Amino acid sequence: QLFHVDEEVGQGLILWTPRGAIVRQQLQDFISHHLHRQGYHQVFTPHIGKLDLYRTSGHFPYYQDSQYPPLVERDLMKKLADEGCSCSELSNMMSTGDIEGYMLKPMNCPHHVKIYASQARSYRDLPLRLAEFGTVYRWEQSGEISGLTRVRGFTQDDAHLFVTEDQIADEVMGCIELVQTIFDVLGMHDYRVRVGLRDPNGDKYVGESERWDQAEEACRSAAAKLGVNWSEEEGEAAFYGPKIDFVVKDVIGREWQLGTVQVDYNLPERFDLWYKGSDGENHRPVMIHRAPFGSMERFCGVLIEHFAGKFPTWLSPTQVHILTISEKHKQYASEVAQQLIDQGVRVQIDDGDDTIGKKIRTHRKMRPAYLMILGDGEMNNNCVSLRSRTGDQVADVPLGQFIEDIKQEIENKVTEPSLVPVRKEN
Structure with a gap:
C-alpha cells in the first residue's frame, strides 16, 4: 500500500504511507539532483497567502470556482455577522477588495514572484531559477476526484525562471531537456508534445496580445527543435500564457498531461518586476513556469500503472x-x-x-x-x-x-x- 484516502481527512487529500513516501522521496531526490546540476535554487513558501496577492496575479477572482473559499479573520467575520452581512455580500466584498482575507494557495508562482521582487536585480543575476516542491490546493468536484490522478491537495515539482528576452530559447530548451531526461530514465517513451495556445474566442486570458504572440512563437520554436511529434492546440493555454505540455500514454492507452513548460510575459507585468540592464535602464524580465512531473500525486499514479506496481530497483519501496x-x-x-x-x-x-x-x-x-x-x-x-x-x-x-x-x-x-x-x- 503506497497511499491512503480517509473520509475523516477528506476526499482527494492523500495520506502517503511509509512505502509510498519512499517512492515519492526517491523521485524528489532524482529531480533535485538534476535541478542542482542546472543551477536551480531551492526555496520554501507558505501554504496560504493574502487575497491581494492572488488579485494581483489574476488567480482571484479568475478560477475562483476551482479554489477553496477564502479565509477571513475571525474578528472581522464576527463583526460582519453582527452587522447582518449575508454570504453573498461577504463574497462580493472579497472579490472587490473591500475586505481582506487569505487563501490556500492554488499556485506557487505568486510566492516565487515575491522572492524575486524582494531585492533589486541586475542582468548579471539572470537567469534566476527558483525551485520548490510546493503543495497547492484546488477545489475539485467530488465526482471528478480519482485516486492519485485527480486530487484536492497536491505537490508540484515547481520552478520559475526569471530571464531576459535573449535567454528565453535556451532556458525553455533546458526545461524541456529535463522533462525528456526524466521520461527516458523511467522508460516512458510513448508521449507527444502539445503546444497550448489561446482560444481565439476565449475571454479568460490576461495580458497584451502582442506579448501573447511573442510567447506563443517562443513555444512553437522550442517544440520544433525536440525531434518528436508535436501539435498546436488552441484553448489549452493557461490564462497567463501559452505552454508546452508533455502528454504521456499509459499501458492501457489513456493519455495524461504530466510535464509542462510555460512562457509568461504577463505576471512580470502585473507585479511590476524589473532588472537593471547593461545599459543602466530598467527592463522587464520574462517568466518561465516549469514542472517536469506536473504533480507528485498524478505522476506517481501514472507510474504505478506504467510499471504495474513493479518499480525499478531504485524506486522500489523495499529492494x-x-x-x-x-x-x-x-x-x-x-x-x-x-x-x-x-x-x-x-x-x-x-x-x-x-x-x-x-x-x-x-x-x-x-x-x-x-x-x-x-x-x-x-x-x-x-x-x-x-x-x-x-x-x-x-x-x-x-x-x-x-x-x-x-x-x-x-x-x-x-x-x-x-x-x-x-x-x-x-
Whole structure:
C-alpha cells in the first residue's frame, strides 16, 4: 500500500504511507539532483497567502470556482455577522477588495514572484531559477476526484525562471531537456508534445496580445527543435500564457498531461518586476513556469500503472526481501541485512516460522526487486540465492558481488532489475 484516502481527512487529500513516501522521496531526490546540476535554487513558501496577492496575479477572482473559499479573520467575520452581512455580500466584498482575507494557495508562482521582487536585480543575476516542491490546493468536484490522478491537495515539482528576452530559447530548451531526461530514465517513451495556445474566442486570458504572440512563437520554436511529434492546440493555454505540455500514454492507452513548460510575459507585468540592464535602464524580465512531473500525486499514479506496481530497483519501496529457510539462519540474515543497509539498500527480513514456500508467495505480492533466500549453503559459503519477480532464480552468488551489483543497478537507475539471469526457453 503506497497511499491512503480517509473520509475523516477528506476526499482527494492523500495520506502517503511509509512505502509510498519512499517512492515519492526517491523521485524528489532524482529531480533535485538534476535541478542542482542546472543551477536551480531551492526555496520554501507558505501554504496560504493574502487575497491581494492572488488579485494581483489574476488567480482571484479568475478560477475562483476551482479554489477553496477564502479565509477571513475571525474578528472581522464576527463583526460582519453582527452587522447582518449575508454570504453573498461577504463574497462580493472579497472579490472587490473591500475586505481582506487569505487563501490556500492554488499556485506557487505568486510566492516565487515575491522572492524575486524582494531585492533589486541586475542582468548579471539572470537567469534566476527558483525551485520548490510546493503543495497547492484546488477545489475539485467530488465526482471528478480519482485516486492519485485527480486530487484536492497536491505537490508540484515547481520552478520559475526569471530571464531576459535573449535567454528565453535556451532556458525553455533546458526545461524541456529535463522533462525528456526524466521520461527516458523511467522508460516512458510513448508521449507527444502539445503546444497550448489561446482560444481565439476565449475571454479568460490576461495580458497584451502582442506579448501573447511573442510567447506563443517562443513555444512553437522550442517544440520544433525536440525531434518528436508535436501539435498546436488552441484553448489549452493557461490564462497567463501559452505552454508546452508533455502528454504521456499509459499501458492501457489513456493519455495524461504530466510535464509542462510555460512562457509568461504577463505576471512580470502585473507585479511590476524589473532588472537593471547593461545599459543602466530598467527592463522587464520574462517568466518561465516549469514542472517536469506536473504533480507528485498524478505522476506517481501514472507510474504505478506504467510499471504495474513493479518499480525499478531504485524506486522500489523495499529492494530486497530476505527470507530464511529455518530459525538457525536468522543470525546470518541479520548480518546480510545490515551490510545491505550500510550501503543504502532498502531491505525487509522475514525470519518467521512459515515455510519458505509460503514466505515466497507472501513476499512476491509486495513486488520487491529481489527475493533473497538464505539456508545452510548460503550461510556456510557467505553467499546468497536470488529470485526475481518473474520467478527466475540464481544460486550461490557471493554476498560481496551482489552488494556491489545492486549498488550499481540503483545508481544507474536501471529500468528493469537485471541481477537474475532470465531463464531461456527450450
